[in-house]
Amino acid sequence: MRVFIYSLLFFVLLAPAAQGQMLQQKLRTSSLDSQFVYLNLYSKSQSADFKIIRRANLETVRQNVRDSLSTYRKQIADLSSSNSSSAGNIKGLQDSVSSLTTQLEAEQKKTDSISFLGMxxxxxxxxxxxxxxxxxxxxxxxxxxxxxxxxxxxxxxxxxxxxxxxxxxxxxxxxxxxxxxxxxxxxxxxxxxxxx
Structure with missing residues (x-):
């Protein structure tokens, strides 16, 4: 019976630590939406409307959100600069196309007409x-x-x-x-x- 008590005590004391390490691992590797779901599942309920969240878990999620936001901002900035350079390229290409169209029309007019006696x-x-x-x-x-x-x-x-x-x-x-x-x-x- 002593073994059973020690075993139970061991599981009671070590299970939350193992559970905390497993939660930290999931919080580091999963998506933001999944992190909030895990955080909600592994938090202790104090009442129907309140849950107790460990500060370390909250900091991990907060750091992950910050990292994701900075990554997204960087991607948005890259896309914006790419978009503006693409817009400049498109404008240049449109100007080039209109210039080439004008030149083509002039050349077609030249090739479709023949000068005879100055006319x-x-x-x-x-x-x-x-x-x-x-x-x-x-x-x-x-x-x-x-x-x-x-x-x-x-x-x-x-x-x-x-x-x-x-x-x-x-x-x-x-x-x-x-x-x-x-x-x-x-x-x-x-x-x-x-x-x-």
Whole structure:
């Protein structure tokens, strides 16, 4: 029985110390919310509304809350500075995008237009104008070719007519000379007949 009393006394005296060490370990390793739950569970109830909390436990939780708050403040400050630098980067990127958009529009306008005779034309109207000029020149060429062909045919006909007229004129001259010679002979023969 003595052993039982000693055992009971040992557990009564050592159990709170072991329980206190276990609570201190849980308070150091768990989250803030869990620390408050453990603190509430392992505190002694004095009445329905009041509990007795050990000062060491309360200091441990208080130090943990302080550490968590300083960590969170530091994270908030880091996030704020990161946010402000990100905002600056975003503003710079937006300015860069608007500048590049302006440059792109200018380059597209340049590539979509062609300078011809000192005037800028869009590619479509330039191509239309070039094809119209090509078609007009082709029509003028074919018109000139047809006129040249007709003039050549007319010239060939005129040459042929002139050659025929030349031949006729030559033939008429010959005939007229022969007739004149014939008439002169007759006249000479008549004169000789008369004189004889």
């Amino acid at each position: 800028d034309f869009s590619k479509g109207s330039y191509h239309t104008m070039v094809w119209a000029i090509i078609l007009a020149l082709a029509a003028a060429f074919f018109g000139t070719l047809v006129a040249f062909r007709k003039a050549k045919v007319d010239t060939d006909d005129s040459k042929k007519t002139v050659d025929e007229l030349q031949d006729e004129l030559q033939t008429l001259r010959k005939k007229s000379m022969e007739r004149e010679q014939h008439l002169k002979r007759q006249l000479l023969d008549e004169q000789l007949k008369r004189n004889s």
